[in-house]
Amino acid sequence: MDPHRVAVPVLDGMPLFEIGVVGEVFGMPRPDLLRRPYAVQVCTVGREPVRTQGARITITADAGLDQVRRADTVVVPALPSYDAKVPAELVDALREASRHGARVAAICTGAFALATAGLLDGRRATTHWMHAAALADRFPAVEVDPGVLYVVDGSVSTSAGTAAGLDLCLELVRHDHGTAVAAEVARRLVVPPHRQGGQAQYVSTPLPDTSSSALAPLLDWARSRLDQALTLRLLAREADVTTRTLTRRFTAELGMPPLQWLTSERVRRAQQLLEDTDLSVEEIARRCGLGTGANLRVHFVRQAGVTPSAYRAAFFAAPDVGPHRSNHLQVSQPPLG
Known part of the structure; x- marks a missing residue:
């Protein structure tokens, strides 16, 4: 059986974690679990090497945006910044992939790339809570929901920041292979198969400075x-x-x-x-x-x-019980099904 082709378009300055999440979920061989294997291909604009944000690791890809156009699933990682210019070549490739029936997803600020391509118009979507207002302001045709970890709206999906990209990728595995397989992949990654709640529990909402106020x-x-x-x-x-x-x-x-x-x-x-x-x-x-x-x-x-x-x-932060306190985290294994 031909593999399910997953294309990951990367730009210079993208964060490494969001790129790695896609490779970890879809790129690891799991012949004992998957009826149809995934084949992940990292794609660059012009096939030039890119440097990741933070760790400054160089990524050399063996594919260009032609593979994005032919993919079964396209996952756009977080952009270098929420206001980064999305190359016209990538916009065109995303539109063509969608026209050909590809499933298109974005992690964090990758949603801005999908919105630039018009793929979120009339759809519900999300992004990192820090940039949700900017997404709604720049793209009024998009129904932005800042409170959820991810949104699957037909063939187009978006997620909140960083770790929520992992939640979304597991959801796509669940769609392809069922709940039991997605739960087992989560077990092997030592993460819950489904996190409760949305971004609201992680949002830092600073209080207004009222120190000089009459209140x-x-x-x-x-x-x-x-x-x-x-x-x-x-x-x-x-x-x-x-x-x-x-x-x-x-x-x-x-x-x-x-x-x-x-x-x-x-x-x-x-x-x-x-x-x-x-x-x-x-x-x-x-x-x-x-x-x-x-x-x-x-x-x-x-x-x-x-x-x-x-x-x-x-x-919950367990109280310190002395100088020999363990820093190990106990992880309960998620059930299958």
């Missing part, structure tokens, strides 16, 4: 009392303003009303406690002022995209 004393006061019953009326009384005035100031300076800010702060505190302590979800909910574990879960999923338990599993 600063009130914010500090409220943060020190998150475990207490704080109402809009109580916040307004502490600030010595009307509830209407307080709401107007919060919206102008923080972009949200007071009680929404308060809930956001309580979820942030819950994240910290989930990372740093082994307190139960019920106890964390009480300490954050969210009352019950069920209430915490509702707000936590809404803000972080995963349940508190899933967040703890991903981010």
